[in-house]
Amino acid sequence: MNKLKVGIIGSGFIGEAHIEAIRRLNFVEVAALSEHDEKTAKKRAEELNISKYYGDYKELINDDNIDVIHNCTPNFLHFQINKEVINSGKHIFSEKPLAVNSTQTKELLEIAEKNHLYHGVNFNYRHYPLVKEMKQKVKNELGRLFHLRGSYLQDWMLFEDDYSWRVDPKQGGKSRAVADIGSHFCDLLQYLTDKRIKRLTAKTKIVHPERQKPAAEIKTFAQAGEDKKYEQVEVKTEDYASVLFEMEDGTAGNFTVSQVDAGHKNDLFIEISGSKKSLSWSQENANQLFIGHRDQANQILSRDPSLLSSEAAERCYYPGGHIEGWSEGLKNSIKDFYNCILAAGDPADYDFATFADGALEVKITEAILKSSREEKWVEV
Numbered sequence: 283m284n285k286l287k288v289g290i291i292g293s294g295f296i297g298e299a300h301i302e303a304i305r306r307l308n309f310v311e312v313a314a315l316s317e318h319d320e321k322t323a324k325k326r327a328e329e330l331n332i333s334k335y336y337g338d339y340k341e342l343i344n345d346d347n348i349d350v351i352h353n354c355t356p357n358f359l360h361f362q363i364n365k366e367v368i369n370s371g372k373h374i375f376s377e378k379p380l381a382v383n384s385t386q387t388k389e390l391l392e393i394a395e396k397n398h399l400y401h402g403v404n405f406n407y408r409h410y411p412l413v414k415e416m417k418q419k420v421k422n423e424l425g426r427l428f429h430l431r432g433s434y435l436q437d438w439m440l441f442e443d444d445y446s447w448r449v450d451p452k453q454g455g456k457s458r459a460v461a462d463i464g465s466h467f468c469d470l471l472q473y474l475t476d477k478r479i480k481r482l483t484a485k486t487k488i489v490h491p492e493r494q495k496p497a498a499e500i501k502t503f504a505q506a507g508e509d510k511k512y513e514q515v516e517v518k519t520e521d522y523a524s525v526l527f528e529m530e531d532g533t534a535g536n537f538t539v540s541q542v543d544a545g546h547k548n549d550l551f552i553e554i555s556g557s558k559k560s561l562s563w564s565q566e567n568a569n570q571l572f573i574g575h576r577d578q579a580n581q582i583l584s585r586d587p588s589l590l591s592s593e594a595a596e597r598c599y600y601p602g603g604h605i606e607g608w609s610e611g612l613k614n615s616i617k618d619f620y621n622c623i624l625a626a627g628d629p630a631d632y633d634f635a636t637f638a639d640g641a642l643e644v645k646i647t648e649a650i651l652k653s654s655r656e657e658k659w660v661e662v
């Protein structure tokens with residue numbers, strides 16, 4: 283069987299992770315990458331052992347040997363690159379957020395559907411085995427949905443001299459913490475419940491009105507070196523948000539996102555409570571699902587394929603106790619997308635997020651910013 287050939291645009295933190303995940307699937311091949319210039323593209327292609335490289339993403343898009351493109355660039359490039367990929371007739375797997383505003387996401391969704399192309403967005407937290415198990419339990423065992431809560435906390439932007447391109451609205455978009463990690467939380471919540479967030483009220487906060495931007499760009503989650511040279515810049519994007527929301531069926535919930543909570547690294551936590559039990563899962567403890575009871579002892583279900591439903595067990599690679607986590611979730615996200623392409627399947631029968639889900643997350647982000655700005659409830 284000829285392997286599907288993939289081109290990766292952007293080989294930073296997540297681009298490299300996509301390459302590693304694709305290589306763990308044995309039916310897809312990373313055939314080329316592109317970077318922001320020729321020198322970087324050549325260097326990264328050598329480091330990552332990729333035979334073809336381009337210093338301009340347009341050349342990669344025009345490469346007739348490539349079937350599918352992954353867009354792993356900073357947010358401000360998502361719209362333009364995704365649009366050009368779709369117009370070239372190639373399938374597209376984009377990093378989140380799908381674009382920086384809902385006018386752009388609407389256009390992307392329309393042209394992707396019109397051209398009958400497969401389109402995916404990397405909401406990778408859907409794809410952990412115990413998340414799949416949790417989804418089934420929400421549907422079959424939880425009873426009536428009572429309430430939803432959670433948080434997504436990180437600390438890599440805690441100090442005033444922490445900086446990333448995400449701080450600059452021209453590169454990251456108008457929202458930072460919400461677009462970057464709040465979008466993951468909302469996607470997970472909606473995936474698990476099969477319901478949409480309908481309305482919300484929110485408070486966002488900038489804890490450092492100014493940050494020290496290093497003269498040289500630094501990689502995501504990295505820290506500036508010893509010989510720091512800084513420029514003082516005004517911060518216009520939120521470090522933190524707290525959101526109270528209502529789902530389409532009236533179920534209420536709340537969540538907090540923050541990039542400035544000391545000690546929390548990639549701390550995504552979600553709890554769903556119903557009339558029969560409650561279920562909770564945490565990304566940093568991804569091999570355990572908490573099942574809470576009122577009238578019997580609480581349970582911890584461990585990620586052991588022999589104890590899980592077949593759909594959740596399919597997402598495991600190793601036996602229980604052989605700890606799996608973030609990289610397997612990413613592998614599953616990408617695998618699900620390619621399984622659908624290879625089967626010429628209907629995305630509705632798969633779990634990966636499409637451009638429709640990506641567009642919805644951008645609408646939620648916009649509603650959160652609007653609610654905080656205008657201090658009122660906003661319909662999504």
Ligand SMILES: NC(=O)c1ccc[n+]([C@@H]2O[C@H](COP(=O)([O-])OP(=O)(O)OC[C@H]3O[C@@H](n4cnc5c(N)ncnc54)[C@H](O)[C@@H]3O)[C@@H](O)[C@H]2O)c1
Nearest residue numbers: 292293294295296297316317318354355356357377378502
């Ligand atoms: N799903 C997830 O869990 C997850 C995690 C991290 C990042 N992301 C998303 O991935 C995207 C990239 O984030 P990152 O953390 O990898 O950033 P990064 O800064 O580490 O990497 C971005 C890369 O894109 C390259 N690039 C910039 N302009 C380019 C151009 N014109 N052509 C080709 N390459 C170009 C940069 O040189 C860099 O290598 C963001 O949109 C972010 O939201 C998603």
